[in-house]
Amino acid sequence: xxxxxxxxxxxxxxxxxxxxxxxxxxxxxxxxxxxxxxxxxxxxxxxxxxxxxxxxxxxxxxxxxxxxxxxxxxxxxxxxxxxxxxxxxxxxxxxxxxxxxxxxxxxxx
Amino acid sequence: xxxxxxxxxxxxxxxxxxxxxxxxxxxxxxxxxxxxxxxxxxxxxxxxxxxxxxxxxxxxxxxxxxxxxxxxxxxxxxxxxxxxxxxxxxxxxxxxxxxxxxxxxxxxxx
Numbered sequence: 001x002x003x004x005x006x007x008x009x010x011x012x013x014x015x016x017x018x019x020x021x022x023x024x025x026x027x028x029x030x031x032x033x034x035x036x037x038x039x040x041x042x043x044x045x046x047x048x049x050x051x052x053x054x055x056x057x058x059x060x061x062x063x064x065x066x067x068x069x070x071x072x073x074x075x076x077x078x079x080x081x082x083x084x085x086x087x088x089x090x091x092x093x094x095x096x097x098x099x100x101x102x103x104x105x106x107x108x109x
Numbered sequence: 110x111x112x113x114x115x116x117x118x119x120x121x122x123x124x125x126x127x128x129x130x131x132x133x134x135x136x137x138x139x140x141x142x143x144x145x146x147x148x149x150x151x152x153x154x155x156x157x158x159x160x161x162x163x164x165x166x167x168x169x170x171x172x173x174x175x176x177x178x179x180x181x182x183x184x185x186x187x188x189x190x191x192x193x194x195x196x197x198x199x200x201x202x203x204x205x206x207x208x209x210x211x212x213x214x215x216x217x218x219x
Binding site: 035040041088096 | 210
């Protein structure tokens with residue numbers, strides 16, 4: 001069984017829609033990361049969470065440690081948000097990152 | 110903004126050849142990692158490196174792989190005798206809390 005699962009695998013939305021990507025994990029963690037992977041392959045860190053909620057611009061990430069679940073929300077989605085979003089976890093600080101399979105988002109004008 | 114840099118961005122090699130992928134981590138970071146992503150698959154952990162030695166390695170990281178930090182700034186991944194299945198994007202990362210990833214090195218083995 002994969003330690004990190006994401007849903008949906010693929011998501012198509014109309015510009016302006018509110019988007020939610022879900023992540024569930026099966027191990028104890030010290031941190032959860034949300035990452036973007038761009039078409040050329042480069043990976044950019046969006047958030048690192050250990051509890052609660054973080055917001056950056058139109059992106060909001062939440063985590064529920066008890067339920068082993070996190071969500072990434074995008075408000076007022078835009079075509080430039082069309083990349084792959086990856087959830088990843090660390091069991092302890094400085095441990096390797098365990099990656100989820102990614103969610104491919106396409107926002108249509 | 111600090112960044113991790115990787116070279117080359119793309120390398121094409123013949124099966125059986127040795128390949129060295131290079132990474133310059135962020136200067137004050139102490140933990141370094143190599144990951145790989147085969148086309149269409151998720152990113153997989155290869156190896157972590159701390160205090161000039163390997164701290165953890167995955168099953169993928171067999172005897173054909175090695176890592177070193179030859180000069181205190183570069184962090185290299187060597188694949189001794191490449192196989193077709195080594196074709197992938199290889200990512201270097203440094204940090205520990207917040208992670209910083211390089212842009213990746215795409216390796217194509219023919």
